[in-house]
Amino acid sequence: MEFGTAQQKPRAESVVPMINVVFLLLIFFLMTATIAPSEPFEVAPPESRAEDPAEASQPLFVSAEGDLVWGELKDDAAVAAISSARQNGDNLPPLTIRADRKVSGQAIARLLKRLAGAGVTQSQLIAVSVE
Amino acid sequence: MIDVVFLLLVFFMLAARFGLDNAIPLSPAMAGGGTYEGAPRLITVGRDAVRLNGSVVAPEDLTDKLVALMPSTDAIVVLRAEEDATLQELVDVMDRLSAAGIQRVVVAE
Numbered sequence: 214m215e216f217g218t219a220q221q222k223p224r225a226e227s228v229v230p231m232i233n234v235v236f237l238l239l240i241f242f243l244m245t246a247t248i249a250p251s252e253p254f255e256v257a258p259p260e261s262r263a264e265d266p267a268e269a270s271q272p273l274f275v276s277a278e279g280d281l282v283w284g285e286l287k288d289d290a291a292v293a294a295i296s297s298a299r300q301n302g303d304n305l306p307p308l309t310i311r312a313d314r315k316v317s318g319q320a321i322a323r324l325l326k327r328l329a330g331a332g333v334t335q336s337q338l339i340a341v342s343v344e
Numbered sequence: 345m346i347d348v349v350f351l352l353l354v355f356f357m358l359a360a361r362f363g364l365d366n367a368i369p370l371s372p373a374m375a376g377g378g379t380y381e382g383a384p385r386l387i388t389v390g391r392d393a394v395r396l397n398g399s400v401v402a403p404e405d406l407t408d409k410l411v412a413l414m415p416s417t418d419a420i421v422v423l424r425a426e427e428d429a430t431l432q433e434l435v436d437v438m439d440r441l442s443a444a445g446i447q448r449v450v451v452a453e
Contacts, residue, residue, distance in 0.1 A: 232346060232349070235349055238353055239349055239352055242353065242356030242357055243356060259434075260432065261435050261438070262439045263366050263438075263439065265367050265369070266365075266366065266367065267366065267367035307369065312431055313431070314430060314431050314435070315431070315432070316430065316431045317425065317430060317431070318389060318425025318426070318430060318431055319426070319427055319429070319453065321425070321434065321451065322424070322453040325371075326453050335369070335371070336369075336370045336371075337367035337369050337370065338367065338369075338370050338435070339367060340365070340366045340367070340435060341365070341366065
């Protein structure tokens with residue numbers, strides 16, 4: 214019996230367009246990614262309705278117990294390093310403070326006073342949006 | 345090569361932190377110019393109560409009472425945390441103030 218011509222084998226999907234798309238995505242992520250510095254300890258920033266975007270600068274981490282970490286440095290060394298970094302540069306972005314929401318408010322007030330003594334006049338507190 | 349590219353793609357997708365964080369500008373008590381004008385405006389944040397110039401106020405009434413004490417909306421307001429107040433409670437009060445258009449909040453020790 215004749216069944217006409219055999220159905221044509223479907224052509225294999227060509228890979229080239231897919232590679233193009235994948236490369237595009239790769240380049241997109243490469244450009245947009247800011248490799249997040251790893252946190253020295255778990256920090257849950259306070260919730261706020263503030264919507265100003267943070268300016269990028271190396272964050273000063275404040276734990277729930279009030280410990281300070283800036284880069285590799287801790288407490289007094291961190292404040293000293295921030296102080297010397299501030300003296301060497303003009304037009305620096307505000308210092309980013311990434312503090313835990315459970316840290317005492319007084320610790321933050323004391324920290325701000327210490328930072329002001331170290332030459333930091335502008336700082337920003339990182340917050341997360343209220344869900 | 346495709347495998348490697350896919351791997352990189354997945355890595356960057358997972359490692360990327362999208363969107364910038366929100367920021368609250370903070371100023372310490374001694375920074376910034378300007379002089380203090382008008383009636384005293386000291387907000388004390390405690391664990392269970394917010395006090396304006398020493399008397400307890402309901403959080404909803406805080407901004408109304410505060411605005412009445414302010415010569416203009418860009419006057420300075422002093423915010424003080426008590427020993428047992430957490431940063432979250434401080435930020436909640438700051439949120440209320442900024443919602444009422446009060447821009448210059450100074451955190452004092």
